[in-house]
Amino acid sequence: MDFDDDAGLDASQVEDARGMPFGGMAIGGGAIGLIALVAAVLFGVNPGHIIGGGGGGGTGGAPPAGSLSSKCRTGADADQADDCRIVGVVNSVQAYWKKEFTDRGKTYTVARTRLFSGQTSTACGAATSEVGPFYCPGDKRVYLDLGFFQELQEKFGAKGGPFAQAYVVAHEYGHHVQDLLGTMDRVGGDRQGATSASVRLELQADCYAGVWAKHGVQTGFFSKPFTQSDIAEALDAAGAVGDDRIQQRARGRVDPESFTHGTAAQREHWFSTGYDTGEPSRCNTFSGGI
Numbered sequence: 001m002d003f004d005d006d007a008g009l010d011a012s013q014v015e016d017a018r019g020m021p022f023g024g025m026a027i028g029g030g031a032i033g034l035i036a037l038v039a040a041v042l043f044g045v046n047p048g049h050i051i052g053g054g055g056g057g058g059t060g061g062a063p064p065a066g067s068l069s070s071k072c073r074t075g076a077d078a079d080q081a082d083d084c085r086i087v088g089v090v091n092s093v094q095a096y097w098k099k100e101f102t103d104r105g106k107t108y109t110v111a112r113t114r115l116f117s118g119q120t121s122t123a124c125g126a127a128t129s130e131v132g133p134f135y136c137p138g139d140k141r142v143y144l145d146l147g148f149f150q151e152l153q154e155k156f157g158a159k160g161g162p163f164a165q166a167y168v169v170a171h172e173y174g175h176h177v178q179d180l181l182g183t184m185d186r187v188g189g190d191r192q193g194a195t196s197a198s199v200r201l202e203l204q205a206d207c208y209a210g211v212w213a214k215h216g217v218q219t220g221f222f223s224k225p226f227t228q229s230d231i232a233e234a235l236d237a238a239g240a241v242g243d244d245r246i247q248q249r250a251r252g253r254v255d256p257e258s259f260t261h262g263t264a265a266q267r268e269h270w271f272s273t274g275y276d277t278g279e280p281s282r283c284n285t286f287s288g289g290i
Contacts, residue, residue: 001162001230003075003088004223011068013094013110014087018117018146075221082146082165083115088221089166090142093173095219096212100280101180111135111176113142113169133168135175137184142172157249158240159233163226167234167271170212174205177280186286194256199243200285202261203270206238207283210274231275238271239264266290 068087071077078088090113101108114120119128123138129145136143149168153160178184178201190197213234217225239245242264244254261267270290274283 001166001226002223003078003085003221005074005076005079007075007078007088007221009072009074009078009084009087010091011072011087013090013112014068014072014083015112015114015141016068016083017120018115020116075223078221082149085162085165086113086115086144086146086169089169090173092216092219092221093170093212095221096215097173097177099219106180109140109180111140111142111173113144113172116143116145117147118145133172135172135179137175137179140176140179142169142176144169144172152237152240156240156246158237160237161230161233163230163233164237166213166216166230167209167237170209171205173212174208175201177208178204183286192258192260194259195290196259197286198260199262199266200290203266203290204283204285206262206267207270207274207285208280209234210271210276211278211280211283213271213275214278234271235268238267242267262290 068083071081072084072087075088077084079085094108094110098108098110117129119126120143122136122141122143124136127134127143129147132148132151133142133144135141149160149165152158152164152168158164175184183204184201187197187201192198213226213231216222241261243256243259243261244263247254247258262270270283270285274280
């Protein structure tokens with residue numbers, strides 16, 4: 001993955017709250033309390049790391065003070081630092097979906113990514129970085145601790161790489177798309193099981209990530225099309241966080257009745273479906289078999 005050196009980055013789409021108490025957000029107020037399974041997505045929720053309680057703020061306002069606006073200005077910066085790379089990917093993913101929504105007569109609302117370290121407070125509740133990257137529909141933000149990318153390799157066995165990071169971001173913005181389209185409402189209480197609505201939601205987000213990958217170079221942020229090596233990084237990351245692989249590694253057995261995200265093969269399949277077709281309409285995981 002190689003950014004166009006001259007591409008301009010919009011750092012306002014990424015808030016830098018690293019090193020700030022609770023991610024720079026006030027605690028208290030009327031929050032949901034716990035991060036719902038349909039909100040804390042991608043790599044699953046570890047309930048022991050959900051702090052709970054009120055997640056004040058997070059519903060708008062200016063990003064907290066940080067260095068991203070001065071540090072992450074061009075594609076050349078994105079090629080040099082992880083946080084600037086996230087800015088570039090976020091910009092590209094949202095540029096794609098904005099155009100896609102506009103072409104279909106819909107309105108896309110920009111969602112910020114908040115970088116944090118340790119723990120953070122959100123409109124969905126408070127959580128530690130152990131939860132992994134997640135999207136909160138309550139404040140329409142993606143939350144990400146950059147340390148997770150090292151954990152993706154060490155804990156989940158993924159090979160890692162820049163495009164593995166891009167896949168993570170694109171997946172989370174897939175949830176934002178689902179939120180805007182009302183798809184999240186289809187989950188309800190059906191949150192566990194091999195064919196549950198939760199699994200279907202996650203696989204659709206994987207498919208949406210693949211759709212972005214198909215069109216990413218057209219957003220103007222990259223100097224050349226993504227390579228097969230790039231796509232292989234995404235597929236490897238998707239497979240590494242399949243329910244079956246996570247459960248086998250953690251418990252020594254697989255329990256399909258407790259699946260929330262889909263198997264490794266399913267996650268790879270749906271990312272590939274999105275990438276091969278480039279059509280969001282082909283990501284209908286809520287119909288038929290998965």
